[in-house]
Every structure is written in structure tokens, then in C-alpha cells.
Amino acid sequence: MPTGIAIRDVREQLFDAADRILLRDGPSGLTSRAVTTEAGCAKGVLHRHFEDFDAFLAQFVLDxxxxxxxxxxxxxxxxxxxxxxxxxxxxxxxxxxxxxxxxxxxxxxxxxxxxxxxxxxxxxxxxxxxxxxxxxxxxxxxxxxxxxxxxxxxxxxxxxxxxxxxxxxxxxxxxxxxxxxxxxxxxxxxxxxxxx
Structure with missing residues (x-):
């Protein structure tokens, strides 16, 4: 049984959330919890797509x-x-x-x-x-x-x-x-x- 709704283009959704947080709160406000909350998804979504939060941030910067x-x-x-x-x-x-x-x-x-x-x-x-x-x-x-x-x-x-x-x-x-x-x-x- 599905546990939630499939998210399209999860990486882009998470990256866009990171943009908004960085602009609004600066680097100290950028946490995995803040990103997933801003993106409207469960915290586990980020960790299913990235090894850890620094891997997410590295991919975000390169993107x-x-x-x-x-x-x-x-x-x-x-x-x-x-x-x-x-x-x-x-x-x-x-x-x-x-x-x-x-x-x-x-x-x-x-x-x-x-x-x-x-x-x-x-x-x-x-x-x-x-x-x-x-x-x-x-x-x-x-x-x-x-x-x-x-x-x-x-x-x-x-x-x-x-x-x-x-x-x-x-x-x-x-x-x-x-x-x-x-x-x-x-x-x-x-x-x-x-x-x-």
C-alpha cells in the first residue's frame, strides 16, 4: 500500500526550497529539516535521493x-x-x-x-x-x-x-x-x- 503521494522532480523541488531558505534565512537556516519542510515533503525523501545532507548541498551548488x-x-x-x-x-x-x-x-x-x-x-x-x-x-x-x-x-x-x-x-x-x-x-x- 502506498504511504504517500509521488513527488515529481523531487531534486528540483528540494533545490528550489533550498534557494528560498538561503535567500530568506541565510546559510545557518539551511538544514535538512528546513529544506524538506519548505519543500512540503517528509525528511526521508531527501535521504532517499542523497547520501547525506552535505551531498545534497554539493549537488545543489553544482546545479x-x-x-x-x-x-x-x-x-x-x-x-x-x-x-x-x-x-x-x-x-x-x-x-x-x-x-x-x-x-x-x-x-x-x-x-x-x-x-x-x-x-x-x-x-x-x-x-x-x-x-x-x-x-x-x-x-x-x-x-x-x-x-x-x-x-x-x-x-x-x-x-x-x-x-x-x-x-x-x-x-x-x-x-x-x-x-x-x-x-x-x-x-x-x-x-x-x-x-x-
Missing amino acids: RVDRMDAQAAALRGAAGTGTVADNLSGALAAVFGSVAVAIVALVTFRDELRARLRETWPAGVPVLTEAAVMFGAYLAAERDLGRVAADADVDTLGAMLVGSGHLLYADRTGTPPTPDAVRRVVDTVLVGALRA
Whole structure:
């Protein structure tokens, strides 16, 4: 006899619940009980799909990194349109306006999660390193189009954008930076890199 109702796409339901908890309560509020309660399912559901809670968290972080692929493709597709600074300002706000800042705090907060992530992600914090790669790839595409200087170190510029963006958005409970503040950071990072 069935003991409950089948849950469709349980992983996604649990990951979405983790997003909401991280954004609302921060990493200290993210427990297996909180996730299953938020997802509306029994605690055992999480443990049927994941070895333990840190395995769940590692898969959650990697899933959120994978979701950045669409954003990276859209940013690369914007090469040659609008202005480089506008495109990067919008992308920077989108990255850090998402759950990314909370994921950085989560990875920093949990030693076992960092250890699990190192098994498949050898360096850096996954969402931040992925964002740096995304910005570097976009800047490389703009360099190929002649809108960024041929000698620009696009990988370093991408990392600088991520570091500066993280500093702007690091206080998840405070007022988010204004679009003008984000644009000033982008303009400052790009000084000397843009072709006139």
C-alpha cells in the first residue's frame, strides 16, 4: 500500500526550497529539516535521493552553477550589441541578484561542503569562478569584435568584475547597490580595456 503521494522532480523541488531558505534565512537556516519542510515533503525523501545532507548541498551548488550556462550564452550572444559596459552591468547585477551571494556564504560556512565540492570543483567557489569564466568569455568575444583592446587580459578583468561585484552585494540583508553603483564598478574595471 502506498504511504504517500509521488513527488515529481523531487531534486528540483528540494533545490528550489533550498534557494528560498538561503535567500530568506541565510546559510545557518539551511538544514535538512528546513529544506524538506519548505519543500512540503517528509525528511526521508531527501535521504532517499542523497547520501547525506552535505551531498545534497554539493549537488545543489553544482546545479545552480549549471543554471548559469543559459546566462553565459545570453551574455556571449550580446557581444557586438549595446555597449560592453551596459552588457556587463546587467550581467553582474543578474549574477549577484540571484542566490549566488547566499551560495558563497553557504560554501564558506560549511567545511564538509567545501570538501565535497573539491572532489569535482578543484579551485575557488563554484558560482564565483563560473561567473569569472562567463565574464572573461564575453570580453574575449568583444575583443574578437574589436570592441575590447587586443592586449586586454580578459580573464583577469572577469575575475576583477566578480570580486568587485561580490563586495557590492555581499551584505544580503542590506539594501542592494544601485544600478549606478554597479555601472561605476564596471566602468572602473574596464578603464583602458575598451576600444574608443
